[in-house]
Amino acid sequence: MIKSVRITAAHTFWIKVTLHLVALSLLLFTYYQAFSDQLGADPVKAILHFSGIGAFNLLLLSLLISPLAKYLRQGQLVTLRRPIGLYAFVYAICHFSSYLLFELQLEWSLLLSEILKRPYISVGFIALLILSILAATSTKPIQRRMGRTWQKTHNWVYVASLLVALHYIWSVKSELIQPIIYALVLLALLVARRTKFLKPIQSRFNKRTKTQQSKKKLA
Amino acid sequence: MLIRTPKPSEIKENQVTDESVYQNRRQLLKSMGFLGASALMVSPHAKAVNWFGGDENKTFETTPLEFSQPQVYHSEDLLTPEQKIISHNNFYEFGSGKSDPLAQSQSFKVDPWSLKIDGLVEKSLTLDYDDLYKSFELQERIYRLRCVEAWSMVVPWIGFSLAALIKKAKPLSSAKYVVFETLYDPDQMPGQKNRFTGGGIDYPYVEGLRIDEAMHPLALMSVGLYGKTLPPQNGAPIRLVVPWKYGFKSIKSVVRIRLTDKKPQTTWEKLAASEYGFYANVNPQVDHPRWTQASERRITSGGLFTRNRIETQMFNGYPEAASMYADMDLRKFY
Ligand code: HEM
Numbered sequence: 001m002i003k004s005v006r007i008t009a010a011h012t013f014w015i016k017v018t019l020h021l022v023a024l025s026l027l028l029f030t031y032y033q034a035f036s037d038q039l040g041a042d043p044v045k046a047i048l049h050f051s052g053i054g055a056f057n058l059l060l061l062s063l064l065i066s067p068l069a070k071y072l073r074q075g076q077l078v079t080l081r082r083p084i085g086l087y088a089f090v091y092a093i094c095h096f097s098s099y100l101l102f103e104l105q106l107e108w109s110l111l112l113s114e115i116l117k118r119p120y121i122s123v124g125f126i127a128l129l130i131l132s133i134l135a136a137t138s139t140k141p142i143q144r145r146m147g148r149t150w151q152k153t154h155n156w157v158y159v160a161s162l163l164v165a166l167h168y169i170w171s172v173k174s175e176l177i178q179p180i181i182y183a184l185v186l187l188a189l190l191v192a193r194r195t196k197f198l199k200p201i202q203s204r205f206n207k208r209t210k211t212q213q214s215k216k217k218l219a
Numbered sequence: 220m221l222i223r224t225p226k227p228s229e230i231k232e233n234q235v236t237d238e239s240v241y242q243n244r245r246q247l248l249k250s251m252g253f254l255g256a257s258a259l260m261v262s263p264h265a266k267a268v269n270w271f272g273g274d275e276n277k278t279f280e281t282t283p284l285e286f287s288q289p290q291v292y293h294s295e296d297l298l299t300p301e302q303k304i305i306s307h308n309n310f311y312e313f314g315s316g317k318s319d320p321l322a323q324s325q326s327f328k329v330d331p332w333s334l335k336i337d338g339l340v341e342k343s344l345t346l347d348y349d350d351l352y353k354s355f356e357l358q359e360r361i362y363r364l365r366c367v368e369a370w371s372m373v374v375p376w377i378g379f380s381l382a383a384l385i386k387k388a389k390p391l392s393s394a395k396y397v398v399f400e401t402l403y404d405p406d407q408m409p410g411q412k413n414r415f416t417g418g419g420i421d422y423p424y425v426e427g428l429r430i431d432e433a434m435h436p437l438a439l440m441s442v443g444l445y446g447k448t449l450p451p452q453n454g455a456p457i458r459l460v461v462p463w464k465y466g467f468k469s470i471k472s473v474v475r476i477r478l479t480d481k482k483p484q485t486t487w488e489k490l491a492a493s494e495y496g497f498y499a500n501v502n503p504q505v506d507h508p509r510w511t512q513a514s515e516r517r518i519t520s521g522g523l524f525t526r527n528r529i530e531t532q533m534f535n536g537y538p539e540a541a542s543m544y545a546d547m548d549l550r551k552f553y
Contacts, residue, residue, distance in 0.1 A: 037522035041307030105528040175315040175418040
């Protein structure tokens with residue numbers, strides 16, 4: 001198919017430059033609008049929606065990279081995963097900070113009770129914790145040091161994205177169609193990557209049944 | 220010759236009354252002993268604003284109203300800017316996003332209109348478009364509007380008492396509830412045509428009050444705000460305003476008011492009875508299952524850094540409503 005075009009490091013360099021420009025300028029511009037009261041009547045809600053959807057879009061994009069690289073046989077694309085994932089984290093941090101600073105206006109007790117009492121906030125919080133761990137372990141030296149556990153740790157991105165899909169569905173009053181479309185897109189991506197997270201589960205399951213069988217034999 | 224066409228951003232400046240100007244003019248008129256001199260209150264070409272700078276010809280035209288300004292309905296609360304009141308709306312008939320109603324409703328037809336009052340009454344009534352403004356004395360009432368989503372506004376409504384309207388139809392003693400219905404017109408209301416746009420709720424939108432609630436002097440049928448007739452996104456030409464209840468009770472673009480002896484099932488109750496009750500009184504002690512109702516963000520002018528989180532008051536700060544619920548468990552009847 002597109003075999004004649006080889007995506008090289010130079011190409012991905014420019015893709016990354018574009019990514020930085022777009023993701024950062026969009027973030028800065030939207031926050032500027034919100035600070036100066038030009039983002040609709042309720043800039044707080046507007047910024048929460050912008051950062052939340054932005055984070056989810058980037059998260060889904062980061063999950064799309066590997067299947068795409070495989071399908072197009074362009075291994076070089078995989079280097080885009082880390083910056084995209086990190087931007088998803090940046091947007092998620094902005095989302096959370098905006099909630100704390102502008103929605104709750106630093107009422108810490110309210111933050112705590114909302115995280116504990118509201119399921120949609122709880123799952124959002126857990127997703128954010130997972131993304132934080134992934135971001136903190138995303139550098140090359142740490143990846144090297146972690147060896148095989150790195151991949152296992154980073155497979156938690158699937159759990160995080162499922163929690164975000166749930167967070168989105170639970171956050172709306174009745175307008176379910178869009179969050180459901182997002183959830184379906186996520187499921188499609190998960191199906192594309194099924195071997196990734198099914199294998200560890202299967203191997204564990206196999207191990208367990210084997211040991212059970214051997215136990216039975218012993219008995 | 221240079222002909223300069225104003226940009227949408229310039230247009231909006233002059234067409235919308237600034238809240239401080241509005242409040243000052245109000246103050247000035249009062250001190251001069253003018254009450255009801257509404258013509259002085261508004262700029263001549265008052266129109267709705269289109270935030271997105273869309274087709275300016277398609278902005279709904281509102282007209283100045285004449286009304287009195289009873290002192291009891293004055294308020295010390297800072298008014299929410301008109302621009303925000305007319306651009307941040309929950310009116311799923313025109314789309315479920317907050318800015319959809321402004322964007323999608325500007326060619327909405329309000330004249331001719333027909334509002335019918337029937338059911339358990341001696342004398343059914345029908346008000347046409349002109350009757351809405353002429354049948355009753357119009358008053359300006361500044362009310363807090365508390366949305367169930369935990370934001371609030373302060374709105375200078377213009378309208379007449381719902382009780383006066385119901386009395387005119389001579390209610391029978393068997394009438395226990397009042398049912399309200401929004402216009403059903405999918406050709407004009409894209410949300411009624413398409414589930415995606417309409418947020419998945421059943422149309423026509425139905426709301427209800429107990430008869431004593433409907434007869435309460437605070438319950439208002441509003442035909443205007445900020446000195447002018449209502450724009451469509453705020454429920455033109457006539458909508459209910461029940462200030463001690465969450466905003467979704469204050470049904471918009473009403474075409475029918477029916478008195479009945481049975482408690483109606485309201486639209487949001489039908490959709491999620493565990494989250495939206497029939498009474499829906501503003502109550503900081505009873506949380507929505509998914510968020511707190513103890514506090515709210517007051518929408519005023521200002522960007523992200525405005526410190527606008529305030530404590531929510533019982534009955535939205537209208538204690539005169541409390542006696543109607545004296546022996547009810549408000550946790551059960553939320
Ligand atoms: C402690 C962590 C989090 C908190 C407190 C939080 C809070 C919120 C709040 C308050 C809303 C808006 C609900 C409304 O419409 O009023 C929301 C919506 C949303 N959040 Fe979060 N969130 C968190 C984590 C996340 C994360 C990690 C992501 C994605 C990576 C995310 C994605 C979204 C999305 C997509 C929406 C829907 C936006 C929309 O309706 O347009 N959230 N969240």
